[in-house]
Amino acid sequence: MRILAVDDDPIILDLLTAVLGQAGYTDLVTARSGEQALSVLETVEQPFDCFLFDILMPGIDGVELCQRVRAMPSYAATPVLMVSRLDEKKHFDRAFSAGANDYVTKPFDATELKVRIRLAEQVSNQQKIIASQGLDRTKKVRLSEAFMLDDxxxxxxxLALDAYLERIPNGLTAMQFFAVKIGNISDLHRKATPDEYRLIINSVADAVTDVLSGSSYFITHSGNGVLSFIVHGHIDMTIEETSRMVRTEAGSLDFVLASGEHVIPEIIVGTSSATRKLTRTARIQALRESIMDAEDVATMVKRLGPQMAQNTDERPGFLDRLMAGF
Structure with missing residues (x-):
């Protein structure tokens, strides 16, 4: 795997060279600044498979460098690991908002760094397979495919959302965890063209972000008609109000397919009871809980009818009360 490491500290670059070399990653190019890194990218003949960017550097810092690299079509999906001595939440948020896939803190733990690089290598190999097959917009994506949301x-x-939740230090901020499940996603997937299917997913995501406007959040598509999102910091609405607004906004979407048929996504919102400052493990669990909640309600709605989706306004405890009647 060919790696470009960028850091203004030569000692860090020497350390990275030694640690990665011991792990078998010897095809490493280093740069002392963001400007030098961009120059390397403009002149290099063999493309890179992974990047390591220090966040705080004079001139073009690691976040801006990541943004510029992400704007290059050939590196739009290349794994980027951000590196910093800082563990403030704002730096994590800036890094992942810029398109980073993972985050490594200084001083390095050699074992952890090797694990992160191996994970990046797996992602890089998957991207190469996808690139070799070519992007065919006329080919229908798999229902389970977790493609990146557009704009x-x-x-x-x-995967970056999981990495974010795992890497941010414990107790930095309270979070709310949600998942949107499109209950009739199988039907939409069957009827829609590939472009129409992507449009439906992206439009539902846009509707969610309209509700969250003014808040700090991340959102991702995880396949099977599921959108996961976390809200961190202050939010003016309760969990119930947020869920209700998301269902109202996304549920009002109406799509006309190429066949002439009108389709409306059935919106189900799953939540987690966890909102306080959580440990790394608890954050991942809370996100999974919100997804399972949405999936469970979707299954129940399929059994009892779409009108049951409206009863989810009664959370928390909706599923428990619903199941108690059986």
Whole structure:
């Protein structure tokens, strides 16, 4: 795997060279600044498979460098690991908002760094397979495929959201966890063209972000008609109000397919009871809980009818009360 590491500290670059070399990653190019890194990218003949960017550098810092690299078509999906001594939440948010896939803190733990690089290598290999097959917009994506959202505010890669929740230090901020499930996604997937299907997913995501306007959040598409999103920091609405607004906004969408048929997405919102400052493990669990909540309600709605989706305004405890009647 070919790696470009950028840091204004030569000692850090020497350390990265040694640690990665021991792990078998010897095809490493280093740069001392964002400007030098961009010059390397403009002149290099063999493309890179992974990037390591220090966040705080004079001139073009790591976040801006990541944004510029993401704007290059050949590197739009290349794994980017951000590096910093800082563990403030604002730096994590800036890094992942810019398109970073993962985050490594200094001083390095050699074992952890190697694990992160191996994960990046797996992502890089998957991207190469996708690139070799070519992007055919006329070919229908798999229902389970977790493709990246297009031009949606706060959108990040599905795996990057997991990495974000895992990497931010414990107790930095309270969070709210939500998941939107399109209950009739199988039907929409079957009827829609590939472009129409992507439009439906992206439009639902846009509707969610309209509700969250003014808040700090990340949103991702995880396949099977599920959009996961986390809201961190202050939010003016309660969990119930947020859920109700998301269902109202996204549920009002009406699409006309190429066949002439009108389709409306059935919107179900799953939530987690966890909202306080959480540990890394608890954050991942809370996100999974919101997804499972949405999936469970979708299954129940399929059994009892779409009108049951409206009863989810009664959360928390909706599922428990619903199941108690059986």
């Amino acid at each position: 949606v505010p706060g959108a990040i890669d599905n």
